[in-house]
Amino acid sequence: MARKTNPINRRRLILGGGTIAGMTAFATVTPKAQANTQQPLVSTIETSSNGRFADKILLITGATSGIGEATARAFAKERAIVHFCGRREALGEQVAQSIRSTGGQTTYQRADVRNEQDMRSLVETCVAKYGRIDIAFNNAGIESKPLTVAEQSxxxxxxxxxxxxxxxxxxxxxxxxxxxxxxxxVIINNASVSGHVGFATIAPYSASKHAIMSLTKVAALEYANKNIRINSISPGAVDTPMLRRALAAWKTDFETVAQEYPIKRIVQVDEIAKTVLWLSSADPTCIIGTDIDVTGGYLTK
Structure with missing residues (x-):
């Protein structure tokens, strides 16, 4: 299909680290069609010899793939103890085992962030097992099928x-x-570039990310004087398995999408993980209620 008739552009491709609900065609894309024109994903996380987060307890939602998984691995490399959730149990156990095989400490718990009892249980289990929660990365999220407002169900x-x-x-x-x-x-919420601007055909996603940014600001103000730092990050197009499937489904490539971004490339999951590590460290002590642009400059245009 010609590029001009089926583009992945600003309104189509604000994908972050979630999954696209309803787009079943993505499941049939062949591995060859998902080929990345950049270098394959490799870990670029630099770890200190002592581990910046040694014995810190991290709770993370939606860490069975994409940004969540990369962040879980990054913290584990820095000797944090990671307790994470996701709905895909087999994949969750696979990720946990992979992290443990490289010396990391982690436990997986199946939980659906839409379910209050699941979230209560996730937190209570983490505290019962490890005694505390030093850092929480609220990352879980999904995307909807691109439709106009009137077409949305x-x-x-x-x-x-x-x-x-x-x-x-x-x-x-x-x-x-x-x-x-x-x-x-420390709490970090995963928002999105579409929490800053509107994009046609993704009303539910855009509205939800605007909501996350507002929740972040309100909570940050409420607990700033309680020694709890709450911030958010806003990714744009990030190289995740979901993004690769999307590119193949829309018959476009990384180079085409990258032209929408000032850095002229797609952001890697490890780059997002590094930002989360920094926000969680002892350094940004006065950054509260702030959203960090991790789009590669899109929001500066």
């Missing part, structure tokens, strides 16, 4: 809003009391 709208916005709310609802009790903590 209520079911599709609710699924995206409940997963992304309500899931982030429920995560913080149960994480914050733990951090209040222990006297400190």
């Amino acid at each position: 209520l079911e599709g709208w609710m699924n995206v809003m409940t997963t992304n916005a309500t899931g982030t709310f429920l995560s913080m609802k149960y994480e914050i009391p733990v951090m209040l009790k222990q006297g400190n903590g």
Whole structure:
């Protein structure tokens, strides 16, 4: 299909690290069609000899692939103890085993961020096992099928809003009391470039990410004087398995999409993970209620 009739552009491709609900065609894309024109994914996380996060407890949602998985691996390399969730149990156990095989400490728990009991259980299990939660990365999220507002179904709208916005709310609802009790903590929410600007055909996703940014600001103000730092990050197009499937499905490539971004390339998951590590470290002590642009300059245009 000609590039001009089937583009991946600003309104189509604000994908971050989630999955696209309803786009079943992605599941049939062959591995060859998913080939990346950049270098294959490799870990670029630099770890210190002592481990910046030695014995810190990290709770992360949606870490069975993409940004979440890369961040879990990055923290484990820095000797953090990682407790993570995701709905895909087999994949979750696979990721956990892979991290442990390289010397990392991690446990996987199946949990659906849309379910309040699941989120309560996720936090309670983490605390029961490890005693505290030093850092929480609320990353889980999904995308919806591109449709105009009038074409969106209520079911599709609710699924995206409940997963992304309500899931982030429920995560913080149960994480914050733990951090209040222990006297400190760091929370980072995964927002999106589409939480800053509107993009046609992705109303549920865009609205949910705007909501996450608002939740982040409100919570940050409420707990700033309680030694809890709450911020968010906003990725654009990131090289995840979901993005590769999307590119193949829309018959485009990394180079075409990269032209939308000032850095003229697609951001790698390890780059996002590094930002989360930095925000979680002892360095940015006065950064509170801020959203970090990790798009590669898109939001500066």
